[in-house]
Each structure stands twice: as structure tokens, then as C-alpha cells.
Amino acid sequence: MADDTTTVATLKEAMRQFVAERDWERFHSPKNLCMGLAVEAAELMEHYLWVENEPSRRLTDDPAERGAVADEMADVACYLLALSNTLGIDLSEAVVAKLAKNAVKYPAERYRGKYRLEEDDAGASTGEGG
Amino acid sequence: MADDTTTVATLKEAMRQFVAERDWERFHSPKNLCMGLAVEAAELMEHYLWVENEPSRRLTDDPAERGAVADEMADVACYLLALSNTLGIDLSEAVVAKLAKNAVKYPAERYRGKYRLEEDDAGASTGEGG
Amino acid sequence: MADDTTTVATLKEAMRQFVAERDWERFHSPKNLCMGLAVEAAELMEHYLWVENEPSRRLTDDPAERGAVADEMADVACYLLALSNTLGIDLSEAVVAKLAKNAVKYPAERYRGKYRLEEDDAGASTGEGG
Amino acid sequence: MADDTTTVATLKEAMRQFVAERDWERFHSPKNLCMGLAVEAAELMEHYLWVENEPSRRLTDDPAERGAVADEMADVACYLLALSNTLGIDLSEAVVAKLAKNAVKYPAERYRGKYRLEEDDAGASTGEGG
Numbered sequence: 001m002a003d004d005t006t007t008v009a010t011l012k013e014a015m016r017q018f019v020a021e022r023d024w025e026r027f028h029s030p031k032n033l034c035m036g037l038a039v040e041a042a043e044l045m046e047h048y049l050w051v052e053n054e055p056s057r058r059l060t061d062d063p064a065e066r067g068a069v070a071d072e073m074a075d076v077a078c079y080l081l082a083l084s085n086t087l088g089i090d091l092s093e094a095v096v097a098k099l100a101k102n103a104v105k106y107p108a109e110r111y112r113g114k115y116r117l118e119e120d121d122a123g124a125s126t127g128e129g130g
Numbered sequence: 131m132a133d134d135t136t137t138v139a140t141l142k143e144a145m146r147q148f149v150a151e152r153d154w155e156r157f158h159s160p161k162n163l164c165m166g167l168a169v170e171a172a173e174l175m176e177h178y179l180w181v182e183n184e185p186s187r188r189l190t191d192d193p194a195e196r197g198a199v200a201d202e203m204a205d206v207a208c209y210l211l212a213l214s215n216t217l218g219i220d221l222s223e224a225v226v227a228k229l230a231k232n233a234v235k236y237p238a239e240r241y242r243g244k245y246r247l248e249e250d251d252a253g254a255s256t257g258e259g260g
Numbered sequence: 261m262a263d264d265t266t267t268v269a270t271l272k273e274a275m276r277q278f279v280a281e282r283d284w285e286r287f288h289s290p291k292n293l294c295m296g297l298a299v300e301a302a303e304l305m306e307h308y309l310w311v312e313n314e315p316s317r318r319l320t321d322d323p324a325e326r327g328a329v330a331d332e333m334a335d336v337a338c339y340l341l342a343l344s345n346t347l348g349i350d351l352s353e354a355v356v357a358k359l360a361k362n363a364v365k366y367p368a369e370r371y372r373g374k375y376r377l378e379e380d381d382a383g384a385s386t387g388e389g390g
Numbered sequence: 391m392a393d394d395t396t397t398v399a400t401l402k403e404a405m406r407q408f409v410a411e412r413d414w415e416r417f418h419s420p421k422n423l424c425m426g427l428a429v430e431a432a433e434l435m436e437h438y439l440w441v442e443n444e445p446s447r448r449l450t451d452d453p454a455e456r457g458a459v460a461d462e463m464a465d466v467a468c469y470l471l472a473l474s475n476t477l478g479i480d481l482s483e484a485v486v487a488k489l490a491k492n493a494v495k496y497p498a499e500r501y502r503g504k505y506r507l508e509e510d511d512a513g514a515s516t517g518e519g520g
Contacts, residue, residue, distance in 0.1 A: 006222035008133040018229050021238040027245050027310055031186035034175040035309050038428055041171040042302030045164040049295050050287055050505040052443055056161035060217055070219050074228035076210055077221055087190055089200050091207055092136035098204035099148050108151040115157050115440040157440055165439050168298055172432030179425050180375040180417055182313055245310040263398040266482035278489050281498040287505050291446035294435040301431040305424040316421035320477055330479050334488035337481055347450055349460050351467055352396035358464035359408050368411040375417050
């Protein structure tokens with residue numbers, strides 16, 4: 001199984017089944033699932049706590065770290081899949097809609113190589129009639 | 131586009147392209163992406179902050195809340211997709227491996243309806259040679 | 261030592277000394293300290309993940325849980341103290357200013373027993389010239 | 391009011407009063423307060439998201455950023471104070487106990503300038519009978 005051939009629905013169904021087999025739907029309120037997601041996101045982040053940005057790109061060259069990081073990413077993904085199951089929200093639609101929204105918010109030509117505009121750019125943008 | 135027909139690779143590719151068009155790979159160190167993921171997880175969680183568990187299931191009956199929650203979930207997903215792009219980690223493989231690991235850690239028959247074992251159960255489990 | 265007689269400056273100084281003895285100022289950039297703070301906040305939250313709101317008030321009746329929760333709260337506090345050392349920010353002033361700001365944002369008489377106003381209240385507030 | 395002369399108990403009392411005036415104790419379960427703390431920690435962290443470690447030290451040279459960061463730090467502090475009120479936990483004691491514990495875990499002479507030991511150091515430590 002791999003990202004090239006696995007649909008999001010297949011992963012959601014695997015998660016749904018895992019939860020159903022344990023009768024855990026009662027614990028899977030959105031409030032709890034969001035908390036779990038935030039906890040796992042923090043555990044993932046902890047791997048990168050004292051590392052500088054550039055060296056952080058090479059942390060997972062070490063196979064043990066790579067396995068541990070993949071494991072934490074899976075935990076985050078599982079909570080996100082469980083939440084989309086509980087709420088009946090289509091993740092693919094949500095992602096595509098968000099990228100479309102962000103494409104308008106961050107026009108490629110103006111944000112190229114910048115994560116935010118300098119004041120000069122911002123001033124210019126007003127004049128451009130954006 | 132919907133979860134039934136969308137592969138994880140398709141979403142990763144959409145994210146990769148969004149980043150490439152803005153030349154943002156330079157900002158997308160794993161350290162930064164994990165921070166961003168944790169920030170978005172917290173924004174999602176904020177929607178459920180003062181709500182009780184059971185009512186939290188109905189928060190998204192309100193269409194505006196539903197849209198906002200889907201939007202935050204997409205933000206979390208986008209950072210996770212970006213991170214898997216940066217690290218070259220296969221998310222589907224990681225999720226399937228994690229569910230298999232958790233199936234061993236939480237045997238369905240013993241964890242049914244429980245998120246953790248009581249001491250009695252734990253004692254029994256020792257006796258079982260589990 | 262106890263909250264009644266300990267100033268915030270005393271705790272900040274204890275933290276500063278701990279860091280200086282290890283020559284750790286180099287790691288204590290605001291970026292890293294904020295990440296550490298968020299990691300510890302998540303570890304604290306994990307204790308309450310599957311617990312309902314009301315029972316969460318009694319979790320620390322158990323002495324082992326009480327010790328563990330106090331320990332996580334201390335971790336959060338240490339990062340906050342370290343950050344205020346690094347940035348030269350006065351925590352007491354910041355807290356007092358924030359409470360004053362929130363007293364205006366959430367007038368006691370209108371928010372009594374409510375964490376947010378219903379639409380009716382909000383409508384009324386407009387009429388009041390609030 | 392400033393850190394030099396303000397006891398932790400004074401801040402806790404200010405927070406307790408703010409909550410009591412609004413009859414908000416009902417919302418201040420430990421579960422909710424931990425969530426709120428994690429949300430505020432993430433908002434603080436967001437200020438440092440795309441900034442490199444070294445430049446992050448200078449972000450608050452800008453007065454507006456300094457005010458915003460102090461404000462987020464106060465939010466984190468308020469939730470921590472509220473939690474220690476709800477649980478009856480003495481923060482100063484917890485911090486002092488934690489620093490004592492960490493002084494043993496991270497002996498100053500061996501961790502000087504390092505956030506973790508290299509394998510060589512770790513090996514040596516075994517030989518030392520540490």
C-alpha cells in the first residue's frame with residue numbers, strides 16, 4: 001500500500017474499522033479527537049525542538065529517527081482521519097478548497113520566495129489595485 | 131474531487147505544486163512545518179474549547195462552524211502533506227503500519243469500550259501471559 | 261518556598277541560574293522556547309485527553325496523578341520563565357495588563373455564567389451603546 | 391507592579407477574582423484549562439513560525455511585536471494560574487522541585503553547552519558509574 005494508489009477513503013475506512021472493533025466511537029467526540037491531534041502534533045514537533053532549521057532537514061537521515069518521525073506523522077494522520085469520520089467531512093474537498101483560497105490570498109508572483117510581504121510590497125499592492 | 135477517488139499522492143502533488151510556484155521550499159524545513167502543524171492543530175482545537183464532549187458532536191450542525199472546522203482540518207492536512215513531501219515519507223504506509231502496531235497494543239477483545247485497562251484487567255493480563 | 265512568599269523574580273532567577281550553569285543560553289532562542297512551551301502544554305493536556313470535563317476535576321485526587329500533573333505544570337512554567345528571561349519581559353506586568361484588557365472585553369455583568377454571548381445578548385449590546 | 395515585588399499568590403488571586411466575578415468556575419475544569427493553555431502556547435509560537443532561531447531573538451525589538459508577544463505570554467500565564475487555582479497546586483513548589491530534579495538529570499559539568507549527550511559521552515558516563 002502506498003500513497004500513489006491509496007485513496008483517502010481507504011485510510012478513513014481502515015481507521016473507522018479500528019475504532020469500531022474496539023467500540024471506541026463513544027470516546028471519539030470532536031473535542032477529544034482535536035485534543036489528541038494536538039498532543040500528537042506536539043510529540044512530532046518535539047523531535048525538532050533543539051535542532052536548527054537547516055539541520056532539521058537531515059534529522060531523518062538516521063533510520064531510527066526516520067521511523068520515529070513517520071510514526072508520529074501517522075498518529076497525527078489517524079486522529080485527522082478519525083475526526084473526518086466522526087464529522088462526515090471530506091478531507092480531499094477541504095484540502096482542494098483551502099489551496100484554492102490560499103492561491104488567492106498568496107498570489108504566486110508576489111509571494112515568490114517570501115512568506116510575507118514587506119511594507120513596501122504591501123504599499124505597492126494597494127496601488128496595483130490587487 | 132472527493133475522498134473516494136482521491137489518492138494521497140494526488141493531494142501531496144497539489145501541495146507540492148503550491149509550494150513550488152511560490153518558491154517556498156526554503157521555508158519548509160521539517161522544524162518549521164511541525165511548528166505550523168501544531169499551530170493549526172491548536173486553531174482547530176480552539177473551536178471546541180468551552181464545549182462539553184457530547185455537545186461537541188453537534189457543533190458542526192451549524193453550517194458556518196462546519197465550514198470553519200473543515201478549513202482548519204485542511205490546514206492541518208496541508209502541513210502534514212508538505213512534511214511528507216519534504217521528508218519523502220509515505221503517509222499511507224505509515225498509517226497502515228501504525229494501525230497494525232496499535233492493533234497489537236490494544237487487543238480489540240480486551241479494550242472494547244475502554245480507552246485503558248483497569249488495574250484488575252491489567253492484573254489479569256499478566257496472568258494470561260499476554 | 262511557596263506561592264505566598266515567592267516573587268516571580270525569584271523563580272526567574274532560579275531558572276536563569278539553571279540555564280547559565282549549563283551554558284544553555286545559546287539554545288534558548290525565543291523560537292525554541294516557544295516550541296518547548298507548546299510541547300509541555302501538550303504533555304500536560306494529555307493527562308486529560310479521554311477524561312470528561314467534570315471527572316477531570318477529580319483526576320488529581322490520585323496522588324501519583326497529582327504529582328505528574330504538577331510536574332508538567334512546572335515544565336510549562338519553566339519555559340515561560342526562561343522566555344521572559346530571554347526577552348526581558350515582565351510577566352507580572354503582562355498578566356495585570358491582560359486582566360485589565362479582558363475586564364473590558366468581558367464585562368462581568370454581561371458575561372456572568374457565559375463564556376460567550378448569545379446572539380440575543382449581542383444584539384442587545386449594540387442597543388446599549390456598549 | 392513588577393516581577394521583583396509580585397508574589398505568585400498575588401497573581402493567582404487576581405486571576406481567581408477575575409474568574410469569580412464572571413462565575414466562570416463552572417467552565418474552568420482542568421480539561422478545559424489545559425486545552426486553553428495549549429491554544430495560547432500555539433498562538434505565542436505562531437509569532438516565531440517562519441523566523442530562524444537567531445533572528446527570533448530580535449523579533450521583539452519591534453515594539454508592536456513586543457507588545458503582542460507579551461500579550462500571548464500573559465494568556466499562557468493566566469491559564470496556568472487558573473489551573474493552579476482549580477487544582478490547588480503550589481506553582482513555586484512545583485518549579486523548585488522540577489529544577490532540583492532536572493539538576494540531577496542534567497549534571498551541569500556534563501551538559502555544559504550541550505542539550506544532549508553524544509554517544510561517546512553517554513558511553514563514558516556508564517564507565518563513570520554515574
